[in-house]
Amino acid sequence: xxxxxxxxxxxxxxxxxxxxxxxxxxxxxxxxxxxxxxxxxxxxxxxxxxxxxxxxxxxxxxxxxxxxxxxxxxxxxxxxxxxxxxxxxxxxxxxxxxxxxxxxxxxxxxxxxxxxxxxxxxxxxxxxxxxxxxxxxxxxxxxxxxxxxxxxxxxxxxxxxxxxxxxxxxxxxxxxxxxxxxxxxxxxxxxxxxxxxxxxxxxxxxxxxxxxxxxxxxxxxxxxxxxxxxxxxxxxxxxxxxxxxxxxxxxxxxxxxxxxxxxxxxxxxxxxxxxxxxxxxxxxxxxxxxxxxxxxxxxxxxxxxxxxxxxxxxxxxxxxxxxxxxxxxxxxxxxxxxxxxxxxxxxxxxxxxxxxxxxxxxxxxxxxxxxxxxxxxxxxxxxxxxxxxxxxxxxxxxxxxxxxxxxxxxxxxxxxxxxxxxxxxxxxxxxxxxxxxxxxxx
Numbered sequence: 086x087x088x089x090x091x092x093x094x095x096x097x098x099x100x101x102x103x104x105x106x107x108x109x110x111x112x113x114x115x116x117x118x119x120x121x122x123x124x125x126x127x128x129x130x131x132x133x134x135x136x137x138x139x140x141x142x143x144x145x146x147x148x149x150x151x152x153x154x155x156x157x158x159x160x161x162x163x164x165x166x167x168x169x170x171x172x173x174x175x176x177x178x179x180x181x182x183x184x185x186x187x188x189x190x191x192x193x194x195x196x197x198x199x200x201x202x203x204x205x206x207x208x209x210x211x212x213x214x215x216x217x218x219x220x221x222x223x224x225x226x227x228x229x230x231x232x233x234x235x236x237x238x239x240x241x242x243x244x245x246x247x248x249x250x251x252x253x254x255x256x257x258x259x260x261x262x263x264x265x266x267x268x269x270x271x272x273x274x275x276x277x278x279x280x281x282x283x284x285x286x287x288x289x290x291x292x293x294x295x296x297x298x299x300x301x302x303x304x305x306x307x308x309x310x311x312x313x314x315x316x317x318x319x320x321x322x323x324x325x326x327x328x329x330x331x332x333x334x335x336x337x338x339x340x341x342x343x344x345x346x347x348x349x350x351x352x353x354x355x356x357x358x359x360x361x362x363x364x365x366x367x368x369x370x371x372x373x374x375x376x377x378x379x380x381x382x383x384x385x386x387x388x389x390x391x392x393x394x395x396x397x398x399x400x401x402x403x404x405x406x407x408x409x410x411x412x413x414x415x416x417x418x419x420x421x422x423x424x425x426x427x428x429x430x431x432x433x434x435x436x437x438x439x440x441x442x443x444x445x446x447x448x449x450x451x452x453x454x455x456x457x458x459x460x461x462x463x464x465x466x467x468x469x470x471x472x473x474x475x476x477x478x479x480x481x482x483x484x485x486x487x488x489x490x491x492x493x494x495x496x497x498x499x500x501x502x503x504x505x506x507x508x509x510x511x512x513x514x515x516x517x518x519x520x521x522x523x524x525x526x527x
Contacts, residue, residue, distance in 0.1 A: 121254040122247075125278040127180050129271060132171075134185045139194060142174075142182045147198035149179035152227065154205045154284030157212045158264040158277055162361070165353045169215040170264040175281040176202070183277055187267075191220035203227055205284040207243045214316045226308040229284065232291040235304050237456035243280070250290040251283055298456065306494040314492075322419065324350075328366040333373060336414040341373035343415060344404035352397070364391030364401070376405060423466070424473035431515055434473070439512035441472040447504045455500070463501050467491045471505065481506045 133142050146153065153176040157169040164170075172192065175181040186192060204223035206212055208230040216222065233241040240246070244255040259276040266273075295301040320326065324346035333339050346369060353360040371388030380398045383389060383405075394401075424430075430438035448468065452459035470491060476483035485502040493501075 119248055119252055119254045121256075122279050122282060123256075124275060125181055125282055129275050129278055130181050130183050132183045132185050132269065132274065134188050136189075139184065139189060139192075142184060143194045143198040145179040146174060146176055146182065146195065149176035151177045152203040152205050152285060152288060153199055154281035155212070155216070155223075156206065156277070156280045156284075157215050158262075159215060160263050160265040162261070162359050163263040164265050164359060165357050167215050168218055169212075171269065171277055172216070172219070172221075173277050173281045174199075175278075175284065177285065181278050181281060183274060185269075186219050189219075193220035196221040200224060205229060205288050207246075207280075207284070209311055213311070217316055223312065226312055227288050227291075227304075228308055228311065229287050229291060231307055231311075231461075232288075232295060232304050234461050235300050235307070235457050236291060236294040236298065246291075247283060247287060250294075251286060253283060255279060300455070300457070303494075303496045306496050310492075310494055322415075325419070327369060329370040332370055334417070336417060337408060337411070338373045338376065339417060340411050340414050341376060341405050341408035342369050344408045345369045345372065345401055348400060348404050352393070352400070362391075363393040363397070364389075368394060372401060372405065373408075376409065377402070378406070378409075424469045427469065430473070435515060436512070437473050439515050440475065440509050441469065442515060443512045444468060444472060444505055444508035447508055448501060451500060451504060463488075463493065463497055464491075467493055468505075472509070475509050479506060479509045484509070 131138075133139055153174055156173040158171040158173075159167050160170050161167060169186055172184040172186055172195075173181065174184070174195070184192065184195065199221075201224055203225040205227045207228070209226060209228040213222070229243070229246060230241050233246045238246060238249060240249070242257075244257050247253050247255050256276065256279075259273050262273060264273070269277075291304075292301060295304050322343075324343045327342055327346055330339075330342060333342060349360050349363055349369070353363055356363075368389045368391050371386055372383060375382070375386040375389075377383040377386055380402055383398055383402050384395060424437075425433060427438070427441060430441060445468075448462055449459050452462045455462065467488060471484065471487045476487050481502050484506045485498045488498050488502060488505075489495075
């Protein structure tokens with residue numbers, strides 16, 4: 086596996102062994118030489134921010150060949166929502182393009198230029214939602230992060246995978262930057278262009294690994310499942326994801342969290358700022374637990390802080406007052422069909438606990454045999470659900486049907502259905518519980 090050497094590699098430098106060695110079965114784990122990627126091979130592109138430039142970009146991308154490397158930069162923690170503030174695309178024959186989405190209603194013209202083209206993304210589930218907001222969605226997908234997991238690489242971040250497979254060092258110092266900044270600094274643009282610089286080469290190396298292990302079909306099914314699933318619908322009661330909400334044990338306090346969360350979200354959207362930059366989740370929980378009735382009491386509440394804590398104190402106090410007057414209080418917990426936490430299974434359903442404890446080591450052993458993470462062999466939630474409530478007649482066919490209904494891919498079903506069937510039909514008894522008296526005498 087010979088890596089691509091960037092054109093900006095210093096001329097006249099002494100020859101070195103740049104062939105990387107990767108930590109996958111059949112390969113060495115040492116990388117003798119790592120070449121830093123510090124500049125795009127074609128230089129840093131100008132940012133596209135005009136309609137004529139966008140049309141020129143689309144024409145060039147459409148005229149290119151092969152798959153296209155795609156990436157997006159957001160301003161998480163700075164701006165409201167998860168929209169993209171820069172889109173990067175590289176395709177053979179068209180070069181690298183950096184597009185500022187802000188001046189445009191959408192980027193459907195770019196999506197049209199990529200019709201039928203395979204997109205290469207790293208951790209696609211992070212970027213696909215913001216790309217969809219711009220009218221972009223791939224017909225075909227290759228996710229280098231997911232492929233690296235299935236290939237059994239020990240580290241699957243983009244920089245780590247590039248280093249392991251191509252022998253290049255890729256800096257990630259601007260990954261958490263405020264990409265809504267305008268104009269974008271040149272070092273950031275260089276970083277953004279490098280993120281798609283070698284995605285095509287990386288895809289080729291990953292395909293080689295997956296083919297060698299007979300797992301390319303696994304990857305293709307996973308990529309198809311991502312596209313078929315689309316973007317998740319909005320969460321029901323998103324305020325229930327407030328960090329620290331588990332501390333709330335009173336329904337009126339819970340209502341206070343909800344009222345403040347909704348007000349903060351509305352204000353953040355209006356100001357186009359990340360909600361946590363107004364007041365953090367911890368401040369919402371602290372105020373709800375204290376339930377103050379005056380502004381001085383609110384500002385004196387331990388843990389209540391943030392940029393908009395004092396300036397918007399009357400706003401937050403009105404939310405708490407509204408919660409205090411509510412008659413229809415939210416339930417502490419929403420009904421769910423999910424199994425209870427496994428730690429209580431032995432008390433609630435010892436047979437289910439035995440099924441789960443028997444199945445887990447079998448899946449772990451199979452995952453190690455296939456050299457992939459056990460969570461990629463089968464989603465842990467799927468395992469818990471089918472172990473908690475297995476089909477009435479346990480056969481390989483009925484277990485497979487349950488897994489399929491949950492969303493498991495066919496390659497996963499083919500591997501794990503026989504293991505789960507055996508585990509469910511022949512569960513190992515749980516270890517006998519020690520009594521308090523026995524434990525006390527030891």
